[in-house]
Amino acid sequence: MARAAALPIAIRQVTKTYGRVHALDHVDLDIRSGEFLTLLGPSGSGKTTLLMVLAGFTRPDHGSLLFGEEEVVRRPPHKRDVGMVFQNYALFPHMSVAGNVAFPLKLRGVPRADVGRRVEAALELVQLGGYGERRIDQLSGGQRQRVALARAIVFEPRILLMDEPLSALDKQLRERMQIELRRLHDRLGMTTVYVTHDQREALTMSDRIAVINGGGIMQLDQPQRLYEQPANRFVAEFIGESSFLPVERVPGGFAHAGRVLAIQSLPAAAGRHLLMIRPERLQLLGAGMGEGLNLFDGTVEEVVYQGDSILLQAVLASGARVAARAPATAGAMAAVPRAGEAVRLGLGPADTVILADA
């Protein structure tokens, strides 16, 4: 299959209410041509509603939706030329694998000779070459997922929508498919909008992530920025683990429990703020270490062995609680303090992130 010409998507002031609930509240979003964009949010956040608006199954109360230059907000789903993969795959059980994949081609009146060739090419692409004659009920979950994908891309749509397509797969297969989906996207180059509630999946696959909550976009950013510089507490809590410590403003910066913090990038906004600490960024320090770091002294409350790492809960002298994660190497295991012992934790200035407490 050739690279399709991708289309940018512009979502303008899209609003959808169900009764009194704002499923979508004046959403503005620009999706770049050929981009892999993920809508990430908890259930009920509005991410699926937004995807349904893109697919044409949900008509917004008002707002505008552009595919390229064309207004499509009133266009029915079957005229949008959008590939879509559903959470439950929704394969047609009364058709063979090839019948499923050929379905969109036959609807488009593709000549019969081309249908066979293109179906086989699409199946090859999802590594199901030669599976055309199989019945759907003879396939495993992962294979069904691939058929659904082949069916959604076989007609070379310029936009591909995916609604939690991997959530029914087991963890190993899911992680392999994440990489595979991303490769497929890079190869075909269509604009892809991906819905998930799994933050790790979003971080793994996306060019950009839109974190959605309460029918609005909390933050739109690249994965790394989203993780390092979350816009607010909701984003910080939803993506990765984090502890929050109260801070007070001091001239030129912030302090926690009277200690001025070394901070690399200060927030511009006024108002109440919080210190966000990612557990894996906290270092367990021995006596006399910690030059150039922000130091936190406390008492170990709990140590949990988690296989790949050790999670340590501590209560600081200020009364605040923090979590720290240390890699479970043999040396670190021996050095980790036990519950009840004193501990000193260090945080680099670049990892010291101050958030608006929204």
Place this chain on the structure above:
Amino acid sequence: MGWLGRPATETQITHRARLWLYAVAVLVMAFLVLPTLIVIPMSFSASQYLEFPPREWSLRWYRSYLASPEWMQATATSLKAAFLTMLVATPLGTLAAYGLFASRIRFGRFAFALLVTPIIVPVILVGIGVFYAYVKLKLVNTLAGIVLAHSMLAVPIVLMIVTSALKSHDMSQEMVARSLGASRPRAFLLVTLPQIRFSVATSAVLAFLTSFDEVIVALFVSGGNNSTLTRSMFNALRDQIDPTIAAISTIMILVTSLLLALAQTVGQPRKRE
């Protein structure tokens, strides 16, 4: 009798402990079926009158039925009415089931209830109502009138059977089909209908039988050259007790049983291995 000691269920209840249940089941089935079956031996009687058991056997009443132009005409009317009722009620009921199931309109439940009322209301009331309406519409004693009235009785059956089939059908398949380029009617025809076709076929058979076996409404609105078989039988019973009725009944039992068996076997989707 080793099987008596073997477990009948996974909870280790033996067949012996279940004997009382088997006996009850046989009695209930006999009670349901025997009154119907009794006409079969009666139809092969050589006597002038209905009698059981017959003292002499003969096929004379079958010959008399087949030789009678009146009976043949009534049979033709019944078959035509049943066939046309099937053709009218099956698509209408299927569309209604689909529409009410797929849409979330507020009065959907009300519409469903309204559509099934004809089989809840006593049929005699339907018959009277239809008769008065037909007098004004000049539809009494017409084939069209019979078909319309019988369709009214058959649509609820189609509606209920197809609705229950749709409940176990994954409607997101239709959404996929639409996203892949199928308009809504095409998505229904290409994706949903093929998967509920067994239920639709079953409901078609039952729609046929609804008309073919119906007598009360037919008493009111069929007559003359368009008398249905059931109506003519009713009249015959009233005027003279004649074993021809038993012969016709036997044939009707046969036809009905065959069609129901057909619906049962065709109506079951192939078991997947």
